[in-house]
Amino acid sequence: MSTKGFTGGAGTGKTTSLLRELDSHLAAHPLGSGQRVLGLTFMHGARHRLTERFAESSARRHCECMTLDRFAWDICRRWRTRLRAGGGLVPLDLDAPDYDATCEAAGRLLASPDVSGWVAARYPVIVLDEFQDCAPVRLALAQGLHGRVEMLVAADDFQNLNRTDESPGVAWLRELGVSEELTTNRRTADADLIGAAQALRAGMPLPIGASTSFKLIGVPSPAVAASFISQTMAPAANKDAVLLSAARPGTSPWVDKVIELVSTKQYGKQKAGPVFIKWETTADSIAETTITALGIATGDGEVGAPAILALPRGPVAAQLSRWVDHRRRVLGRTEFGATEVRAQVRRAVQHVRSFGSMPQGGRRAMTIHQAKNREFAVVIVLWPLRVRGDAVLARRLLYNAITRAKRRAIVIVEDPKKRRLDSPPFADPTGIRNPGRSATDARSRSDTPELKRRADQQSCTCRPVLPPGEVPWVS
Structure with a gap:
């Protein structure tokens, strides 16, 4: 198993090169039963776009995309008993997630051969896009899988908007000596x-x-x-x-x-x-707008089921409606605390970001x-x-x-x-x-x-x- 990187300016076809290399690898090494290609990005918007690109590749029926933070959370959830046994933090609170702590814990787990081996057995090929945004705590995830999976990486250090020195991810690729520099602009010929x-x-x-x-x-x-x-x-x-x-x-x-x-x-x-x-719209703005519409921006009052069901139609409102209906049928509840509803609104927005798309227009x-x-x-x-x-x-x-x-x-x-x-x-x-x-x-x-x-x-x-x-x- 090897790691291969593609670097270059915006529009030089880094993601296209990733998928071309992916198709070539899968032609020579087909996936086994139950195996999938895993796409990892740093933001949900990039994840949606990588999912769309996967739909054009030979892995379209055997792939999944998620953010690095979500991948780290899944690792911690599956191996939480080991984290507890080691006396370490088990950062699994979805209401107030500590993403850095989650990635740090997942990086420690992936240093164990059995954990990284389990990931490699399920995801023998991992595609990492926008790797220049990789902070040290997330770089440990890639380093833990290096040599265990076929890893395809794309990065452009000049597009890192968080720092002006060389990013840790790009520095790691340079030290490995596995990057191909792309120079031809494919987005525009102007x-x-x-x-x-x-x-x-x-x-x-x-x-x-x-x-x-x-x-x-x-x-x-x-x-x-x-x-x-x-x-x-x-x-x-x-x-x-x-x-x-x-x-x-x-x-x-x-x-x-x-x-x-x-x-x-x-x-x-x-x-x-x-x-x-x-x-x-952003996830935070949608959550705040929904919370304000329910009149629970502050305070610890109660919110009735009719108020939640009366929200304007949309994917977030649909998620909340299903939640209210489940609580009413299973628990007989029709009143909910403001703190509970605020947390559920944020979970609903997160679900829509992860598995759907925010409506836009104009x-x-x-x-x-x-x-x-x-x-x-x-x-x-x-x-x-x-x-x-x-x-x-x-x-x-x-x-x-x-x-x-x-x-x-x-x-x-x-x-x-x-x-x-x-x-x-x-x-x-x-x-x-x-x-x-x-x-x-x-x-x-x-x-x-x-x-x-x-x-x-x-x-x-x-x-x-x-x-x-x-x-x-x-x-």
Whole structure:
């Protein structure tokens, strides 16, 4: 059994290469009776997308996908007697899960040959996607299975949005010497989009030019930003257009105002808009909305069965309805404590995330983190005055945003003083910009020694130099 990795920039076909390697392995080593291919990711969104990709592979009828945290929980649950016998923590509380403790306990269990052997007998092939997000406590899970299963791994260290030094997972793959570097972009053939992405990876200035597929725009007010967005998203041809925000909803007044104006106003000679924009829902927001609708955001009162059954139709409401019906038939209960209901709401949301999908619709806005591992025809990035993290992390964040685009990317920057575009991540760390250089020029220079040197220095910790008294835009 061996481990093989695929590394490369966004859109270079890492997941496709994983599945091609999987098909080749299964052709030579078919699964036995009761055996399955296991896909592991770090987030539920990535898990859903990996499940969809598995449906196109030879393992489509003999596979399952889960998050690494869920896999660790399953290991701890199956071997909980051994954990208790060893005097260690048995972290199996689903109402208030301690994911790090669960993964740490599962890593200890997998160090035992009988535990890792049991996993290998059931899952002889394991596919790990987005491995750059692997923290040390989760890396132990992969290390415990190394050599026991056929492990296929995909990673891109520059897409790690949690740290700017080399991630433990990527470092482990490098030490093993088992990675194949992918360089051809398969998501888009557009030279300007590719050039902009390569400039960000290399720490070079982003182009400001006449490109139709990549635009970097500084705007003085929310109304100007809303005008650009409305005239881009209103045409039917741009139905697969999405807004990506560097700030979460409610944390940037500028982003919130831009989306409000796009959703309520018309702009331009063609009277484009209004274009209704809806933030993509998250598990936490759905849980809080449901809890608020039941009137139990705080306190320890009682909730009657009719109130729960009267929730608006949806997958979470259906889960709660089944729970109420079961309690009523089996236990004769029609009243439930607020604490119990809040916990059940969160369990229902978790179940829908794990085994179903959250309903979406219309034109969407989402954070850049939510868009990871996804692709859209047209991407519009909203970049407010303050973005979390240092200049290096900001460059990675912007890279993740524009590489979601297959056809067109527009970066709209809050720039009231008209100086933002000469600061990182748009310019290089020295603040130097060559306004005449196009994205195609950046791509054509991607094989120069200087650009390669900068691309390799992904752990650079440089920060923008600002005039005295000016508030830094990266906080």
